Amino acid sequence: MSHRVYLDWNATAPLRPQARDAASAALDVVGNPSSVHAEGRAARRLVEAAREQVAALVGSDARNVVFTSGGTEANVLALTPVIGAGDARYVRLMVSAIEHPSVLAGGRFAAEEVERLPVTESGQIDLSSLQRRLAADAGKALVSLMLANNETGVIQPISEAAQLVHAAGGILHVDAVQAVGRIPCDINALGADLLTLSGHKIGAPKGVGALIRRDAALPIPDPLIRGGGQERGARAGTENVVAIAGFGAAAAAALAGLAAESGRMLALRSRLEAALTRVSPRAVIFGAEAERVPNTTLVAQPGMKAETAIIAFDLDGVAVSSGAACSSGKVQPSHVLAAMGVPPGLARGAIRLSLGPTTTESDIDRFIEAWIKVSAALLKESQGIAA
Numbered sequence: 161m162s163h164r165v166y167l168d169w170n171a172t173a174p175l176r177p178q179a180r181d182a183a184s185a186a187l188d189v190v191g192n193p194s195s196v197h198a199e200g201r202a203a204r205r206l207v208e209a210a211r212e213q214v215a216a217l218v219g220s221d222a223r224n225v226v227f228t229s230g231g232t233e234a235n236v237l238a239l240t241p242v243i244g245a246g247d248a249r250y251v252r253l254m255v256s257a258i259e260h261p262s263v264l265a266g267g268r269f270a271a272e273e274v275e276r277l278p279v280t281e282s283g284q285i286d287l288s289s290l291q292r293r294l295a296a297d298a299g300k301a302l303v304s305l306m307l308a309n310n311e312t313g314v315i316q317p318i319s320e321a322a323q324l325v326h327a328a329g330g331i332l333h334v335d336a337v338q339a340v341g342r343i344p345c346d347i348n349a350l351g352a353d354l355l356t357l358s359g360h361k362i363g364a365p366k367g368v369g370a371l372i373r374r375d376a377a378l379p380i381p382d383p384l385i386r387g388g389g390q391e392r393g394a395r396a397g398t399e400n401v402v403a404i405a406g407f408g409a410a411a412a413a414a415l416a417g418l419a420a421e422s423g424r425m426l427a428l429r430s431r432l433e434a435a436l437t438r439v440s441p442r443a444v445i446f447g448a449e450a451e452r453v454p455n456t457t458l459v460a461q462p463g464m465k466a467e468t469a470i471i472a473f474d475l476d477g478v479a480v481s482s483g484a485a486c487s488s489g490k491v492q493p494s495h496v497l498a499a500m501g502v503p504p505g506l507a508r509g510a511i512r513l514s515l516g517p518t519t520t521e522s523d524i525d526r527f528i529e530a531w532i533k534v535s536a537a538l539l540k541e542s543q544g545i546a547a
Contacts, residue, residue: 165478165523165530169361169516170310170338170456175406176363176517182210182409183365186402193399194390203401210408214370217411218336218355219346224373226380226394227404231337231358232262233384234371237395238333238354239267239304240382250330251299256285256306256316257499260335263304264495268382282450283314283500290321294328301330307350308339311496311512312447313456315343322351331378337361337369341414342453343422347374354378359403363517364410368403417517425515426454428524432513433457435528440535444506446497455516460509464538469511472534478527481512 166174186206191199193207208222215222228234241250253269257276266274277293278286285305294301303325308315318334325332334352336345341362347355352374359368371380371394380394387396436443436459446458460466466482473480482494497507513527 165526167513168479168481170514172360173363176410178413179364179406179410183402183406186405206405210404213408213412217415220372226371226391228369230369234356234369235262236267237384242382250302252301254303258496279499283312283447291324304333306335308453310338312458313452314447315451318350359407362410362414364407365403368407432524457513464509476530478530
């Protein structure tokens with residue numbers, strides 16, 4: 161079989177060599193990190209070293225990092241009406257219409273307490289709408305916004321949103337899963353009170369993530385998993401030492417290579433998008449007018465359906481994904497593109513291309529070759545059906 165081209169890094173990143181080495185070494189550490197003997201202390205050292213590495217990736221303090229099973233759990237842990245000190249209760253959850261499903265589901269807020277906020281045609285949160293809604297009703301609000309959208313790559317104006325949220329007495333949770341390791345992500349500069357990360361998006365093993373607080377004075381009094389006092393009482397259960405060690409190593413590697421990789425990704429994406437618009441002048445690149453993370457392109461060719469295109473690309477040795485959410489074999493138009501006002505017919509053709517540290521210029525060129533072949537075949541087929 162010829163070399164496959166992997167352009168689905170936003171779904172999951174291949175395991176970094178540093179993470180593989182750290183996880184492999186951790187397999188030989190037998191102690192429970194809560195045990196006080198030498199073996200337990202050895203496991204604890206691995207967990208705490210990784211906590212330092214993950215905290216450094218987002219400019220936080222290690223004591224503010226709570227390890228979870230992934231981004232979804234971290235999101236749900238954050239989205240609770242009783243987070244914070246005292247008996248204050250957040251009576252509303254406000255989320256943008258383009259959030260990850262784990263945020264759109266509302267966490268532990270009741271359905272009637274969740275409000276979705278509109279976005280602009282470019283895919284950014286409508287700040288004026290956020291400001292109006294914050295001022296409209298009494299009671300404190302918890303607001304949850306993603307830093308970079310997983311489909312379009314569009315970066316959200318988090319710092320500006322944080323100012324509005326804090327002025328209204330609320331707190332801000334930021335899902336930074338698709339941004340961290342691709343653009344600078346400092347929890348203090350962003351003004352986020354809570355930040356979600358996912359290990360496998362940056363080349364760590366699957367099954368580990370983190371919820372990070374900006375300030376240790378913001379407690380997490382309502383853990384999802386109750387039992388022992390692990391993670392300073394925020395998440396019970398023996399820590400996944402192997403995955404956490406890999407997460408720490410991946411975080412350190414991502415931080416060390418951030419500036420160089422960000423520039424390299426941008427150059428590759430520019431090469432990709434220039435070629436796409438050259439060979440397919442009718443192709444639409446969503447969010448192109450907004451600032452995006454440098455590794456992501458969401459593109460649609462009118463008349464080409466994503467579900468058939470993805471299979472055709474796969475058979476041609478190229479792994480890409482769709483801007484549509486698939487469940488039980490049923491393809492639905494992307495809620496992100498719907499929120500941006502994209503017509504359903506065009507949205508159903510959205511193909512997401514996401515790059516990573518091992519993506520090369522030859523991978524981009526190979527994809528363009530496949531695009532020319534696949535799009536020509538599918539457009540011809542669709543025209544034949546229409547006739």
